[in-house]
Amino acid sequence: MSKRRGHLLFEGSDWDFDLIQHVYDAVEHIALKEMGLDVYPNQIEVISVEQMLDAYSSVGMPLFYKHWSFGKQFVANDLLYRKGLRGLAYELVINSDPCISYIMQENSATMQTLVIAHAAFGHNHFFKNNYAFRQWTDATGILDYMEFAKRYIADCEERYGLSAVERLLDTAHALMHQGVHRHPRIRARDLKAEAAREAERQAYRDRIYDDLWRTLPTSPTQTAAKGDDHRRALNLPQENILYFLEKYGPKLEPWQREILRIVRLIAQYFYPQRQTKVMNEGAASYCHYRIMSTLHQRGQITDGSFLEFLQSHTNVLHQPMFDSGQFGGFNPYALGFGIMEDVTRICEHPTEEDRHWFGGIAGGGDAMAVLRDAWANYRDESFILQFLSPHMIRKWRLFKILDGEGTATVSVDAIHDERGYHRVRQALAREYDAGLQEPDLQIVDVDLKGDRRLRVEHLVSNNILLDERDGAMVMQNLANLWGYEVHLCEVDAISGRQIKLHEFRPQPGS
Template sequence: MSGGLLFEGKDWSFETLQDIHDAVAVVAKEDLRLDTFPNQIEVITAEQMLDAYSSTGMPLLYRHWSFGKRFAQYEGVYRAGLQGLAYEIVINANPCISYVMEENSATMQALVIAHAAFGHNHFFKNNYQFRQWTDPGGILDYLAYAKNYIAACEERYGEAEVERLLDSAHALSAQGVDRYPRKRPISLAEEERRDRERRDERERLYNDLWRTVPGGGETRRKTVDHQRALLRLPQENILYFLEKAAPKLHPWQREILRIVRLIAQYFYPQQQTKVMNEGCATYCHYRIMSSLHEQGRITDGSFLEFLQSHTNAIRQPTAHDQTYGGINPYALGFDMMCDIARIARAPTEEDRQWFPDLAGSGDEMAALKDVWANYRDDSFIAQFLSPHLMRKWRLFHIIDQENAPKLKVEAIHNERGYQDLRRTLSSDYEVGRHTPDIQVADVDLAGSRRLVLHHRVFAGKLLDVVDTALVLRHLTTLWGYDVVLEEVDAATNEVLKAHMASPEP
């Protein structure tokens, strides 16, 4: 179907999907110059979409009771009409897999193909966070390996024992990632091959590491120092530490910890790029759908249907709105992408002062592609949130101190407040602000084998007591000995609070 309407009405067929994909690809490649993985589009039912929700959107994932629990929760809310489903789910793989709902109209299929199969796809392939931390070509094979391995463990050691281990591993998955790369990661397939080869060597190392430390002052000290060096303390990746050093874990348990942490690491870039990723995909689908309408490939009615969905996606409720839940990443991301394009194309004098290298460059797509490749949310906002957009959003900075009688307006969208607003908003997207900085600090190698962890406290924010007790219980299950978690002031190194846990008898 060349040059005419891609579809009329809401109905579609698989041939229609192919025509839509091909037309979207032309605009994405020729007009936007997007660089994407090959696409694989899967049409699924509402129940399958709920299932994908429940297992973090990944196919072939291993079984766990928590996935079934989430499925029941999502299904109940959906069947009651209290919440809709996403029109699509996209997976960072090569080829890039986009799940689209069979209930979607033809217009919505065009929208989600533009959004996911080309917008998200380009971002996954080119952003430095995903290039640094993920292996799109190997993830599906690794998931198949993980599913089969855990199923084999369930058959051999019992479902209850495997489930108990996964419960503990999942509880620590947020602290099971490396935040700073030490070396270029190898592919997941290579990880699997190398692991099989080094299991014997690993067991020899564990036996050497945890054998009784010999007596005698100098010999004892040297042995302990050597063992500390092997443990590479302090260690931010707690699951990695437990996988390598927990004294009582069996080889199959260490392998399951490795599976959980590698999958957690795979999702780590998405935590840091929500605004940029959705902003990129939303900007791309807006440009592509507008171009298809201008070319006469979709009708006015279809374009109005698209605009209604697009407007709902980028709606930013005010603080007094009952639906307010913070800043909408679609809204902020899309507005910032449009603003960057405006600055590159038609800057004001203010833009030239704030963005001398970007303003008037003329090639908005080159500017956007550079941004999409080289930033994450916090650095993106710190660099590109403009005074123009701060005024449009009517941003202001409020300080809410627990002991203060009133709120304090620290900055507003004026000349004095622009830098403060940009810095404050960008800091809200730093990963450390939402995930506690907890590291393995020490372990008593020569005696009780007590494990000591430190939580670096910023701005006096201590951990929730109940949640901490639950997580420590899982930690002691994996470690096998006593665990102490000290909350340490990041500025003074003063221990503010200590939590202790012992393994269940």
């Protein structure tokens, strides 16, 4: 150690802002020059425990509108933290340009180095390059749009009353997961332009407003097209329920439509994160492990610091096995990191089995090129389906359980052997298919010129119906927003057979 001491970035746990800059420069050199990462400009901010808890409550955004549920989450997280029942993340990172990374002031110098590598370069690279984020998010405009959303909703609270705005947000939040476009039609929305368009819409409404118009009798609704033409005119069927309500909700005021637009655009912003949890955390963990290992090999951090890092690293990547009594599902950090480490092994030290399964990359040597391509062009489902190897299936002792409907027992349907590799890999990949994890709800018809009844279909896969209680609550919120009767028909996705029909009417005062 004495020969290497002059090259150390730091000794001990204390740090200051000059040291953070020194550490950042060292990490940046490895990430950009040696690993070939491509990142947004970084903005690193130091925050306290209270600020981290506050960020937790508002889904990690530095700017967010007010809502009672955020305060509830803050109190719950704060109580658990004070009682020692949970810890806090060492960092929090925002998908924006510049990329904002929050680091805790309570972190040691080693932990600050780790989280800069993890967030400011691992997550940052993934945000900038993955196709789902490029397709659906506007990193340049999100912070400006969040500022607009916060200001707009605060203005609505002053003008229309806190309870009216809060009630609308409660309803919109209940439908938030049904407020995204899952199939791209256009490029990612320019959120700065969206905020400017709303200002123009409001200015136009103010300019043309005349109180005399309300004294005129309402003109009859223009005759709608019939059959297919009618549904085509309304873009039906429509999977984005919030979008349909925003456009055609018969009882919504302009300010209510704008709040629905705000909620659905924020839901769309977070949609790629739900599709890439394993890859995103795996990529960030892979990057921080390689960077910290390189710093230690070059004598830039001490053995003690490296051991501190390894303790944190192994805690984050801990994966209980199925027979441990602690298994509660797959740790996305562990699964993503494990597959990416295995890809490195396949590229650099392949076996004959690897050459058979991964002939295109086995023995190629350039693991970082393969991983950068995967980080850019896959999401969790396709990544697992493409790169989960027989070696990993055996190492993790993966097998497939068959729990058939109406049977009192379960059976092992596939194990980690030659016949079971494909089936295990396909079964695990399906667990991360966003299209299978949430119900397929679509608005299929509405009679805008008649009784305005809204017809919604749930396409049922594998005979899995909506939960009675949760489904009823969500659909009641939909009926309250629509203002008229809503029919929910659960239909078999293959045969088209109607399984169950539910009716919901708007509640008084909703």
